[in-house]
Amino acid sequence: MLDSMMFGVRNRMEDMHRNFENLSTDSNGNTNAHSFSSSSVMTYSKVGDEPPKVFQASSQTRRAPGGIKETRQSLKDSESGLEKMSIGHHIQDRGHVLEKKHNKKTGERELNQDFQNLDESEAQSFDEEWQQEVSKFRPFAPKSSLEAPKPKVVHRAALTAATGTDQGRRDKANPKPEGRKIHIEDLKVKGSGMVKQ
Template sequence: RTDVNPFQAVDQMMLNMRNSMQELQRNFGHLSVDPNGHSFCSSSVMTYSKVGDEPPKVFQASTQTRRAPGGIKETRRAMRDSDSGLEKMAVGHHIHDRAHVIKKSKNKKTGDEEVNQEFINMNERRNLTKVQPLKVEEDQTFLWTNSTSKAHL
């Protein structure tokens, strides 16, 4: 007879749920939408586990997509993983086949920060947006609320 550790079972269940939710979030972007209508789609997941005296492990991810007539789309994605220390966010503005996507990431354990801009079917010189470094204290509200403010870009 093998004893099953209930904490291991719960950790495995949470890992499976986390993987399922990440797959679900990836698939939301592939839904067909009427190009003449407005739509909003949002998905978020949070897992929490704590074993003994270890610090809690928290994973959060969210994605939002807004669409409007004329091929206009805004995407927002955020992820935070206390186990790896990684925090990521991305905001994309799309018009038909053109897009400008800003991605920020920070590893709280190593202090590494990265900011990337992606221009899809656009000339970089046309961009007028200045990208600020990731300031976790200021960006936390932006990451984990449904704010539509572009002040953090």
């Protein structure tokens, strides 16, 4: 019963994702807009002393004008031990999809490449073309959308100042202003919008 329920959930997720993809394209499969779709599902079951069964799947699609598309899919199934992830880059009807699989129970690892309307020899030039097309929409972003985000630098002084702890350190970092106070009249600023009466 549980297996049929999980199978039904998987099918509904795939149908939902497929339907969303169809909304954002014309009859030729082209799009003139940016779109992002994401779907995910997780099931958990535990019976008696058996280890829990967890199934997770997610799918994301990013689209840009000109038939540019990036797909990401992942799956993790504790019952079979299978973990897989794929990333696909597409331009119109051409595509290059990388898929990694790992079975935690058997230790088996696999890397597959799928070429859609491409020869394997064209993979590098296609990947460069895809990066060039994507960079038109993100001129200041890193070339690869697959790069991990850079870690943010957090300074200890900023953290302690916000929480009010480590008062001595905060006082040294931000000493109180001393000396004479300056008033705006003392600055003798002339401007077209200010008239002193």
